[in-house]
Amino acid sequence: MTDHLTDHQGQLSMPQPSREGQLGSEGHRTNGIGQPSDSNGVGQAKGFEMMCGPLIRYTRMSDTSHDARMWHGSVLVVMEPGPGTPELILRCIGAGTGGQSQSEVSVLGHGTSMGGTDGISGGDYVSANSVSTIPAEKLFEDKRMAFWRFSLDIPLQENEARWEYKLPGAYYKSGSQSGSPISRCFYVPSKHESMRIMFHSCNGFSVGTDVDAWAGLALWNDVLRIHKLKPFHVMIGGGDQIYNDGIRVEGPLCHWAEEENPHQRRIHPFDEQLRQDCDDYFFRNYCRWYTTEPFATANGQIPQVNIWDDHDIIDGFGSYTDHFMRTPVFVGIGHIAFKYYMLFQHHTPPPVAADILSAPRSPGYGSGIDSMKEGHNDAYVMPETEVDPSWILGNGPGPYLTQRSRNIYTQLGKRISFLGVDARTERTRHQINYPETYELIFDRLNSEFICNPGEIKHLIILLGVPIAYPRLVWLENILRSPIIGPIRFLNKRFGVANGLFNKFDGAVDLLDDLDDHYTARTHKRERNEFVHRLQDFAQKHSVRITILGGDVHLAAAGRFYSHPNLNIPTVQDHRYMANVISSAITNKPPPQAVANMVARRNRIHHLGKTTDETLLDLFNKNPGDSIKTAKYNHCTMPSRNFAIISESSRSSTPTHLANGSSSAAPTTPPTNNNNNKKRKDGHSPLHAGEENAGTTHPAASGVDNSGLFAELGPGGGLDVVYRVEIDARRDRDGRTEGYAFTVPLLQSTPVKVETPPEESTEP
DSSP states (O other), X not given: OOSOSBOTTSOBOOOOOOGGGGSOTTSOOOOOTTOOSOOSSSOOTTOEEEEEEEEEEXXXXXXXTSSSOXXXXXXXXXXXXXSSOOEEEEEEEEEOTTOOOOSOOOOEXXXXXXXXXXXXXXXXXXXTTOEEEEEOEEEEEOSSOEEEEEEEEEEOOSSOEEEEEEOTTEEXXXXXXXXXXXXXXXXXXXXXXXXXXXXXXXXXXXTTOOTGGGTTTTHHHHHXXXXXXXXXXXXXXXSXXXXXXXXXXXXXXXXXHHOOOHHHHHHOOOOHHHHHHHHHHHHXXXXXXXXXXXXXXXXXXXXXXXXXOGGGTSTTTTSSOHHHHTSHHHHHHHHHHHHHIIIIIHOOOOOOOTTGGGOOOOTTSOOOOGGGGGTTTTOEEOOOOSOOTTEEEEEEEOSSOSSEEEEEEEEOBSSEEEEEOOOSTTOOSSOSSOHHHXXXXXXXXXXXXXXSTTTOOEEEEEEESOSSOOOOHHXXXXXXXXXXXXXXXXXXXXXXXXXXXOSSSSSBTTHHHHHHSTTSGGGHHHHHHHHHHHHHHHHHHTOEEEEXXXXXXXXXXXXXXXXXXXXXXXXXXXXXXXXXXXXXXXXXXXXXXXXXXXXXXXOOEEXXXXXXXXXXXXXXXXXXXXOOSOTTOOSOBOSOEEEEEEESSOOOOTTSOBTTBOSOOOOOOOOOGGGGSOOOOTTSOOXXXXXXXXXXXXXXXXXXXXXXXXXXXXXXEEEEEEEEESOTTTOTTOOEEEEEEEEEOOOOOOOOOOOSOOOOSOO
């Protein structure tokens, strides 16, 4: 295990996992396919050697329409294989920050109560400071590693509660935590409140980045600082939680990537040795990254909900030409990436694709992936006997993977729901998701909201890439134009403009990034139809939709809204949807000139005759005393960042506390006086929550509630805060400055559904 991101030369370190896992801790070998090495006992005297973790994940709530609400999640650890089954000890240690002591709290686990006072008669509830012992479930084991999951089921309380879990007998072999007992704490919201959310994306470095110059994972220090002041209940990973691109530079694909003959790259076999080498790389890279501080500490304290993107696989996966995407090597690494994505990020055993031999391949180039059927030989894989209710599974496999897309629906406390769209598994250059998948998603949304009428005020949708963003079609046209032809010829013959073309399919390197965008020319129709369906859904259920996006390494806030001539107040405007664009928390930002160029393209776009779209002028100043943008640019910020989302005001609970705080709710601010005025266009604030957006907004600290829209009742508004890095080179501790705005809930009156959407009148 490593506790440092860089070695003395500032390069990412890649420690090798111990090969002692070929034997158990007492010399016992694993038993082969389908057999755990030992399902009895609680470990030998030597204990359980940790390779990675603990990682905590939030899954879902149950009984969401009743008072007896349950929080469901899990803790994952990766250990050296050996005999015995690890256990987790769980207990509630009182109310959250600022809360009063609880005389009685409860826990319901998959185990037995131990110690403390007697539980409530007739049930599995135990009193405060009593403990519940939860045995692990083995998800996967081979000669190198064993993945163990502890499932947690926790009843929500009157107040926010702080929970502690310990792993008796588990130990780190090396690093700063070696020899220390392994215990972590996390927070669960009151049953009357919604969760406090942290959102991030692009948590890694592109190949060739000077990691030391950017102070590694510095912004996670600020995440933990704010978490200590006011805890997060969940952190949403918007894609690229890890960068696996190094596999083509310092990993087993380096020789393949350097092959200059495109035909040889296409037919290169993905044989058993290459498969094993790639599997080793992905496993080692995950262990390295997820044990790097301070990210590792956050992983054990803030429950995660993640959706993957291309760098979780390899840069541009899904957006290259079809014939290249079907090459044996790319199909092979796609399946390995999916395996470890499911294990590390979802605590779920990797589904064994029954139709692996029918996986996509290029006609005439051979399969090259037949060895994938050997991928789980000499390994135990826990059967996925039932699908967790939070999944929305695609009907069939993706175009380049034999796995179905995995979208997520879950509720984030009392009044917020979350939809995570898997925009990578089904992606090609010409589509993001299958039409059938959109039907499954909206069917699920409708059923959930019908079961909870009026309860959910906000629906947060994660798309990974921005959907309300300035158009770069002009750049696409240049990069696809005939003028690139002679440059490509000179590149092949003489190496001219070598950095302009990628090493995979020979296309212009920037095109795969542009093709990823919802605003790309090839995705225009799919995007517009999706936006209109979301607006119709918002109107039907009177729920405010807010969209999360990352990928672009800029901070920005896009908005869809009704055309000003319709004169609809924002609180009643079902077309108003903010797009929170927060990227990157770790990767380096683009040059100032790129951010300024995007800002110059911030025109008002028209989606049919009723919807406009543009970016909000959010950045009233540069962070600290830095100079990151031109004076005219107030809508894009080229600096590392993350976002915080929480309800803008607190509702009353039976104890007059919300999320454990004894402080009174903020004074109700003035209502939006602009609602009775003629609406302005999107270059001006559209409502009270956008007035004074930026550093002067009352929620900009990331800790305080703004109090805006409190007159609308519980869940009246969502505070959206961007914490933007001030200066990575002068402050290696990741300090940030806050910029904020507030999104009001929706109070719409159902009207006749509009005619089918017209095409955008602007590119």
